[in-house]
Amino acid sequence: MPLPKHEALLRLRAIELISYWEGRLITTQLMAWFGISRQQASSDINRYNSEFNPSSLIHSPAVKGYVPTAGFQPVLSAGHINEYMTLIGEQSDQPVSEILEAHPSVTTVQLPDRAARPEVVRELIRACRNAGSLKVLYASMSNPQIHERVISPHTLVYTGFRWHVRAWCHKRLAFRDFLLSRIYRTPKSCDAHAPLSSTDSGWHDQVNLTLIPNELLSDAQKSLVERDFGMPEGRLQLTVRTALAHYTLQRYQAATTSEEAERVREHPLQLLPADRAKLTPFLFSSDGE
Numbered sequence: 001m002p003l004p005k006h007e008a009l010l011r012l013r014a015i016e017l018i019s020y021w022e023g024r025l026i027t028t029q030l031m032a033w034f035g036i037s038r039q040q041a042s043s044d045i046n047r048y049n050s051e052f053n054p055s056s057l058i059h060s061p062a063v064k065g066y067v068p069t070a071g072f073q074p075v076l077s078a079g080h081i082n083e084y085m086t087l088i089g090e091q092s093d094q095p096v097s098e099i100l101e102a103h104p105s106v107t108t109v110q111l112p113d114r115a116a117r118p119e120v121v122r123e124l125i126r127a128c129r130n131a132g133s134l135k136v137l138y139a140s141m142s143n144p145q146i147h148e149r150v151i152s153p154h155t156l157v158y159t160g161f162r163w164h165v166r167a168w169c170h171k172r173l174a175f176r177d178f179l180l181s182r183i184y185r186t187p188k189s190c191d192a193h194a195p196l197s198s199t200d201s202g203w204h205d206q207v208n209l210t211l212i213p214n215e216l217l218s219d220a221q222k223s224l225v226e227r228d229f230g231m232p233e234g235r236l237q238l239t240v241r242t243a244l245a246h247y248t249l250q251r252y253q254a255a256t257t258s259e260e261a262e263r264v265r266e267h268p269l270q271l272l273p274a275d276r277a278k279l280t281p282f283l284f285s286s287d288g289e
Helices: 006-022 027-034 038-052 081-090 118-130 219-229 242-251 273-282
Strands: 057-060 065-068 133-138 147-158 163-169 174-179 183-190 206-213 236-241 269-271
Touching (some): 006 065, 006 081, 006 118, 027 038, 081 118, 118 133, 118 147, 118 183, 206 273, 242 273
Antiparallel strands (some): 057 065, 133 147, 163 174, 206 236, 206 269
């Protein structure tokens, strides 16, 4: 079967990724992303469901959209969560751009997929949308044995290295981060009640981070780092959610302790020493411990 023209292929691939990872596809989402009519969106869905992945989507009045069949398998994508993440990220402030082929002179470093599975992501997204709760089988570094946890998720987060879900933990009675790769089997809905996500102060409060070149660098090296990171007056000011402070510093490879700062090659940046005390409560991920 000959492939459709580029713009049509982008829309068909978006249909597949949304269906596969979210478990629900609605025409208004395609209309908003691609600037197309409802008729065109419906036509694209029908085309995908007849020509490219026959009978893989079923219209569900309950969700006012389409849901994937039990045996749904992607045919226009590789089934990697990074593909879905890229698609969603492209929608933040511009129309869907080139996501099928990279420019021949440009490439990126392949990051691990962290074993995020669509059946897990679907249930988490559904619970986030509906303010629901889930029973999950989970393992953490402090408790590596698989055990049942009850969580009430409100947001999926991609840190650049891994996916986690921000959720109320009914065991710890606090909002925690749960790695998607450490959730076993498909989460099950339950009736547990949790505080509103608006009470997650770590998520809604913001904190200021000040990054500087590693103080152990030479003046010439500091100048290079300042140029690399666009640091006016030798500082980089960031404002982030307190729950994401630790992940932000990881992305910048910024040293947060004197011991880390001694490893200059690993940490060309460091957190301003005066900021360390105020940020200590936010510098370690909870990982549902």
